[in-house]
Amino acid sequence: MRPLHRTKGFVILIFCTVLGLLMTTYGPNSIRFLEGLIPMDVCPLPYGRKLWDGTDGFLDLWARTDVQTCTYWGAPIIWEGMFDPSVFDQLHKEKSTRVALTVFAVGRYLDAYLLPFLMSAEQYFMVGLPVTYYVFTDYPEKIPSLKLGQGRTLEVIQVARENRWQDVSMMRMKTITDAIDGHIHHQCEYVFCFDVDQIFTGRFGSEALGDSVALLHSFYYHRPKMFYTYDHNPKSEAYMDKGDFYYHAAVFGGRWQKVRNLTEACYQGIMKDKENEVEALWHDESHLNKYLFLHKPTKVLSPEYCWSMFIGHRNDIRVHRLLWAQKQYNALRN
Numbered sequence: 324m325r326p327l328h329r330t331k332g333f334v335i336l337i338f339c340t341v342l343g344l345l346m347t348t349y350g351p352n353s354i355r356f357l358e359g360l361i362p363m364d365v366c367p368l369p370y371g372r373k374l375w376d377g378t379d380g381f382l383d384l385w386a387r388t389d390v391q392t393c394t395y396w397g398a399p400i401i402w403e404g405m406f407d408p409s410v411f412d413q414l415h416k417e418k419s420t421r422v423a424l425t426v427f428a429v430g431r432y433l434d435a436y437l438l439p440f441l442m443s444a445e446q447y448f449m450v451g452l453p454v455t456y457y458v459f460t461d462y463p464e465k466i467p468s469l470k471l472g473q474g475r476t477l478e479v480i481q482v483a484r485e486n487r488w489q490d491v492s493m494m495r496m497k498t499i500t501d502a503i504d505g506h507i508h509h510q511c512e513y514v515f516c517f518d519v520d521q522i523f524t525g526r527f528g529s530e531a532l533g534d535s536v537a538l539l540h541s542f543y544y545h546r547p548k549m550f551y552t553y554d555h556n557p558k559s560e561a562y563m564d565k566g567d568f569y570y571h572a573a574v575f576g577g578r579w580q581k582v583r584n585l586t587e588a589c590y591q592g593i594m595k596d597k598e599n600e601v602e603a604l605w606h607d608e609s610h611l612n613k614y615l616f617l618h619k620p621t622k623v624l625s626p627e628y629c630w631s632m633f634i635g636h637r638n639d640i641r642v643h644r645l646l647w648a649q650k651q652y653n654a655l656r657n
């Protein structure tokens with residue numbers, strides 16, 4: 324019998340050759356198409372089993388058999404078809420759940436992205452629940468005025484403008500920690516933290532609430548783990564040689580206590596890296612991935628919750644809830 328590692332090597336060789344040929348003929352789209360054919364792992368719970376947690380007990384993990392609906396540690400992965408929106412909304416209304424949303428619009432990102440982000444959040448984000456937007460900016464006077472729905476408020480908090488865009492992105496971890504300590508913990512049970520360069524296009528509702536919530540990065544959910552872009556520099560605090568998923572830093576959330584633990588730990592890691600004169604490959608996202616490997620999220624959102632149209636059509640993405648906006652790095656970044 325052929326040894327297993329030789330068979331595996333042979334399969335990888337064939338796979339790489341086919342990829343190479345397709346790449347040279349059709350370009351990167353062919354990779355994304357092929358990647359979509361790689362099956363995800365399978366939820367290891369016995370068929371028909373429900374989750375024990377109160378509200379998540381209403382999820383139907385078996386409504387979707389084409390994708391992974393729970394992690395090996397028993398956290399649900401939320402996909403369209405697994406939940407009845409009205410059940411979750413009702414449960415959270417009964418509990419008087421309040422949600423904070425944090426978003427940063429610093430420098431040129433304000434004019435480019437903030438208004439469509441907020442207007443679309445009004446239409447789709449946690450509709451029916453009290454929501455407080457915390458908008459962090461270096462230019463409070465420029466925050467557009469917006470008529471908000473009932474029970475929804477907006478607070479503007481001034482932040483210093485960092486010189487490098489990498490620092491704007493990374494220092495969010497510190498600012499969010501401070502905002503939770505100063506404001507959010509009095510006002511909300513849950514907090515969700517968003518990049519501003521995106522737009523809501525479908526329900527992003529109470530089914531997404533959980534103790535510690537992470538998002539599967541749309542580019543990686545079918546990709547073999549060996550291609551995940553974790554930080555591979557042992558000198559960085561974000562270093563990891565293996566992980567569970569590749570999570571996207573554009574959306575994370577949970578109960579404020581859990582989010583505070585995450586943002587504080589990521590900030591400490593970032594500062595330690597600065598002392599050691601290293602920077603993680605994908606900045607705050609690398610530290611977030613490290614933290615979420617060590618402290619497993621209790622709920623995972625499918626890439627429906629932050630999709631990139633750049634990837635093209637995928638059968639398993641049945642709804643677009645939040646879409647990446649057009650990137651304009653050259654025009655917007657420092």
Ligand SMILES: CC(=O)N[C@H]1[C@@H](OP(=O)(O)OP(=O)(O)OC[C@H]2O[C@@H](n3ccc(=O)[nH]c3=O)[C@H](O)[C@@H]2O)O[C@H](CO)[C@H](O)[C@@H]1O
Nearest residue numbers: 427428429430432488491492518519520605606607608656
């Ligand atoms: C696909 C991709 O490339 N993803 C990486 C990239 O995300 P992104 O390219 O999505 O990062 P980004 O440019 O959106 O920056 C993150 C967020 O910081 C805020 N912001 C940033 C800069 C600025 O001048 N003003 C401002 O307000 C804003 O809310 C923005 O959405 O970079 C991030 C931060 O390093 C992470 O590493 C991501 O993995």
Ligand SMILES: [Mn+2]
Nearest residue numbers: 518519520573
């Ligand atoms: Mn972004």
